Amino acid sequence: MAIPGNMLSPATESMDPTYTGWRPRLNCSLLSATGGRNGAKTLAVRSGAAGEAQAETVTGYPVVAGQVYQVFADASSATEPERIGIEWLDATYTPVGSVLWSLTTSAASASWHRVGVAGMAPVGAVRARIVLSSTAGGAAVPHYWENVYLGPPVRTTGNLYSFGTESSEIDASGWKSEVNATISRQAPPVSWAVDWYWAGGQVLAATVIAAGNAAIASVERPAVTPGAEYLGYAYLAPPTTTSAAWIELRFYDAAGAQITATRSALAAATTGFQRQRVSAVAPAAAASARLAVGVDGATAGQVLRLEQAVIAVAPVLQAGSVLPYAEASFEQGVAGWTTTAGVATLARSSPWGAYAYDGSYALTITSTTATASTIRSAKFQLPAGSGGLSFRLRYTATVTAGGWSSSRGIRWYDATGTDLGLTKFTDSGLPASGWWLLGTDQTSPAGATQAAVEWTFTATAANSVLRLDRVALWQALPVMTVEVREATASVTLTARELAVGALLRVTRVTSSGARTLVRGPAGLYDGTVVITSDLAVIEDYEAPLGVPVYYIVDIIDATTGAVESRTSSQATIPHQDRNWAWLKDPGNPQRNMLVMVQRAPDWQRPIEQSAYVVRGRRTKVVLSGRRQGLEGDLAIWTLSDDQRTSLHWLLDSGNVLLWQAAPGMGVSDTYVNVGQVGEERTDGTAMEQMRAWTLPLTEADIPVTTGVNGSAGRTWIDVLAEFATCSGLVATYDTCEDLLLDHRAR
Structure with a gap:
């Protein structure tokens, strides 16, 4: 690739x-x-x-x-x-x-x-x-x-740091020594995955000057938003597996004074590079943030190495979940989880990478006796108006010693913190091996504004050990919804609770039973697209006009090939005026436009033939190829200079287009190539804005590999982290569309 x-x-x-x-x-x-x-x-x-x-x-x-x-x-x-x-x-x-x-x-x-x-x-x-x-x-x-x-530099999408701080490929100036360390660059022979493009060949090295604690910090302090949760991470290579290496996320006020610092220690499995995460919510007065890394109790000459430093908005492990990242993924400890009853102890798994479903660590529950213990999270704020609604609790678990049974539930609270009770589901024993996805749906009582996750785990043998990870609690919504957008002649399909790591196939079905694969960023959703998020919002700009359609979403297990199918409700894109038709670029829907039709094509279907006259025979011998697709001229009008500019923009790429006419006009939706275009003034005067166009159309196959153009996850945060001034943008991008899609001039 x-x-x-x-x-x-x-x-x-x-x-x-x-x-x-x-x-x-x-x-x-x-x-x-x-x-x-x-x-x-x-x-x-x-x-x-x-x-x-x-x-x-x-x-x-x-x-x-x-x-x-x-x-x-x-x-x-x-x-x-x-x-x-x-x-x-x-x-x-x-x-x-x-x-x-x-x-x-x-x-x-x-x-x-x-x-x-x-x-x-x-x-x-x-x-x-x-x-x-x-x-x-x-x-x-x-x-x-x-x-x-x-x-251009390969940067982590969403990183608040500039490339010079994220990576050491340019120099080491993005970092400064804080305590007992010198900073340099090194080039160790590190084996990264062939498609891991964010790692360079040079890494940052913090060398301990004298025995004791050592630390370095980024010079750059990117801006943050109070109340937002942020995730910081970097690849750390400690001097030894017993070294007390750590990463810290710090927040500062507008005057540059440090407000808070959240530290996450690396439980090193090797002396190679291991990604360590740290997360925290920006406090009320926070204006900026930075990362620091260090090692405690080091000896002189020891080296802590660093690669790919990132501060970004914390990811949502499940769309709509009310749990912060630290409480859901256990990357920096047990967070707000406590044992409210019983002998079970809680700890983060160790070492790095030994047990994890998300990130590099999991919550470890150990019971020395065959008894029951109750585990409870901190309280989490629910969305407004949550009373009486259904919520879904889900987590992953694996038994690594002994045996367990569980009762999983949600404890509810009102605005004053008053306990409104526990709703729960009790099951049989947990499976003995492998990661299992477990959950329950519970309805919140009236007045509930907060909730805590509460489990009662019963060990069936002494010294039983259970690992939990990727905990989520969210309002249960339909797994499939469709919404028609008449202004863009499109249907928005929202698919929730997808299996991350599985493969996705999305099919549009018309009332006649015709089935067509739907287009996504990498081409058609044909069952080879890997699901990277539990939530997928798919905008279908190629759905037919005025015809009821529904969608089938197939979630395919990447290992076994087992298929889970879901079917949406129906949707119909209205089209009010038959004098207008859509011309659409499947890969660039931002260029789609309505055009006024002057005259539909008079179609021809050419064929390659060779005719031979045989002496003494009345009829010729004709050798024919296969009859080709439709060809004809579409005559349209544009009514203003803006429409004329938009049509040029649509036609400039030479891409295969989709022509959609109003239902009942005797024309099916057709993918076409547009030949040499004719543009004429309608009355001959210079100031007249209306134009008559002749578009020679040649029928084409649906573009299979064309993806919906975009730069996934790209926001102004990424632009500001890379460009200090607008002049840099002007020199790099020819158009605003190029800026949006990160298509650079050179």
Whole structure:
């Protein structure tokens, strides 16, 4: 799969089917090798003699001076370290300054590992070339490369930090020493997943100066909103598995004074990189936030390494859940959970990654005796008007020692905190192994404004251990709803409580029984799209006009192939005026528009034929191909300059369009290619805004791989974290649509 935003072609990125985008630069020859992860092939750079060997891209890629670009690749060699660089070029391909090199990896590694660097294109640079470098001990030594990227910095969507603080690919200036530490950059050979594009080749290193506690903090303090919950995280590599490494989320007021600090300790499983999370709600006076990381009780010379630092709005593990992230995922401890009765003890699982359904930790419940214990959360505020409504409690559980039975319920409170009682569901014993999704639906009493989750777990043997994770409590809503939007001639389908990690197929069904797959961001929802959230809002702009439709949502288990099907209610898109028709771009619905029809096409269906005259025979012999699709001219009007501009915008891409006429006009919804367009004034005067258009249409197949264009999750937060001024946007994006979709000019 191609790396998003890569300026390199897929073949130059992956070396598949071969390495034609690369050439020798110094002391080497190039060969195609196997064993790749981004495709089967890799590039082998074989040294001609002892010394440095370099390969480079054949072409230079367009860049804009003053903008930051990132390059990375995955490399493999059991005998030699490597580095990667960006060579800046002017219009004549003359180098501008020296090559921007990454640090050389600290050791050789036969495992695929990441090397990378980022920097600003200097004045005079209009192109950039990638250079791969390694130093061989002799002739004919191969060094393997693949998965190469050049483009804008790869940032975490929603990160409040700028790229320079999130990553250490440029320098270490985004961080400062707070206590007993020096800061530098290192390039250890770290093996990241082939599609984990947020990790570079250089990491931040905090070196302890003297025995004791050490800490560093970000220089940048991004703005936050009081009352919002934020999640901070980073990959930490501790000096030892027993090191007391931690990450801290701090909030500051408008004057820069620290208000609160929430710390989350790493229970290290290895000395490699492990993502540690910390979350907290911004207090009332909060104006900004920062992350700090450190290690307590360290010895002189020990090094804590850091990669991919993020502060973002905390994720919602279940749409509508009233539990904060800390209470639901147990990443930094047991939060507000307590044992209100019995002998059970509560703790966060250890070490990192040993037990988790979400994140890296789970709540661990241990009972030394075969008795019952009651576990209760803190109180959580319910949405206004919750009295008498149905709520759903859901969590995951796994038994890791002994045995358990459970009673799961919700305890309700009014606005004054008065206990309104417990509603619960009692079940039989919990399954003996594996993670299980458990839950109950309960109706809140009148006047309920707060709720707490309450479980009674009964151990069936001494020293029983139970792990819980991903707890959610939310108002139970229909799992499928549809809403018609007449202004955009679309249907919005909302699917709730989807199984994250399963595959999704969405089918539109008309009253005639015809079934069509619905389009999503990656193309049609055909059963290969992985579900990443329990909530999916799908906007169907290709539903027919004036015809009742309903939707079938299939949730497919990625392992077993088992299918859970759900069916929506019916919806009909009204279309009032038959003189108007829709022209739609399936991949860019923001360009869809209504046009006034002057004359529908007089269709033709061409066919390829060859006629042969046989001597002495009255009739010809005709050889025919298959009759082709419809062809004809659609005549329309635009009534204003704005409509004319919109139509040009719609037609400019040359994409396959969908033409939808009013029901009863004898024209089915048709996907079409539009040929050479004719635009004429209707009365010949210069000031007349009305135009007559002739659109030559050729019937086309439905675009299967075209996705609904967008940049998932992108908001102004991402823009502000990357661009300090509007001039930077003007230099990067040609149009507002390009800014919305993050389509950069270069």
